[in-house]
Amino acid sequence: MLQASRVTRALIFDLDGTLVDSLPGITASVNHALHHAGFSSHTESAVRGFIGNGSRILIERAVPSGTSTSVIDQVEAEFKRHYDANWPLGTSPYPGIPELLAGLKSKGHPLAVLSNKPEPFTLAIVNALFPNAGFSAIVGQRNGIPHKPDPRGALEIAAEIAIPAENCVLIGDSTIDIQTARAAKMTSIAVGWGYHDAERLHQERPDHFVQSIDELAMHCA
Known part of the structure; x- marks a missing residue:
């Protein structure tokens, strides 16, 4: 003490x-952005391990290895757009x-x-x-x-x-x-x-x- x-x-x-x-809300927005880009989604357990270093690193960890910087930019922007509108549903x-x-x-x-x-x-x-x-x-x-x-x-x-x-x-x-x-x-x-x-x-x-x-x-x- x-x-x-x-x-x-x-x-x-x-x-x-x-x-x-905030894990449910973050997971929902990450998976929305991944789906929007044609990528596979992640479980909450997986997203839990991506959290902690800001949105950019969150998305870098979520997208497939080798994803181009320009695509990561797009996925991050879509994540932020969706999260801005939907975070109250999962936080x-x-x-x-x-x-x-x-x-x-x-x-x-x-x-x-x-x-x-x-x-x-x-x-x-x-x-x-x-x-x-x-x-x-x-x-x-x-x-x-x-x-x-x-x-x-x-x-x-x-x-x-x-x-x-x-x-x-x-x-x-x-x-x-x-x-x-x-x-x-x-x-x-x-x-x-x-x-x-x-x-x-x-x-x-x-x-x-x-x-x-x-x-x-x-x-x-």
Whole structure:
């Protein structure tokens, strides 16, 4: 458990696989874009392994090996078009997350979101599903900010909310989140209910590993 302190801790959350289960919606849009290009579809289990590095790498992993850059561009554009219109059909908060955020907000913790999902989707999902969470910063994939595990997005959030990086906690379901926290000199909490296997998370040596919302609340208090 994080030691009790008078220092204000900022809590920076990953989005997909941490705050929301977006796998059904992502899978539907990936398969729509693949079908549109004449490619075969994937199971949710397969798409689960593609998620985490942004939409471009998601599509690069989904299309057949050797697919040309121009075709990947088309598939990614179709994925984004379909996802923009349909993400609400396959995206929902994990049970207990809204209550967790409300409790953390009431304790005075600044809250933020850092995602490798394109920023327009990140903003739309967070604002629609967590309208009362009071996030101090929301950062997604955009030009000028490299993907996690590059620490610049995390450090931008720390600067925006005026909390030193060493007083920030980065919470996510992937090895990328752990690596980002380490590079930014932030505390890392890995959650076990997302899209990365627990063994892989343990191998990356997060500062803390939690398997339930209640356990996460204890570490964040």
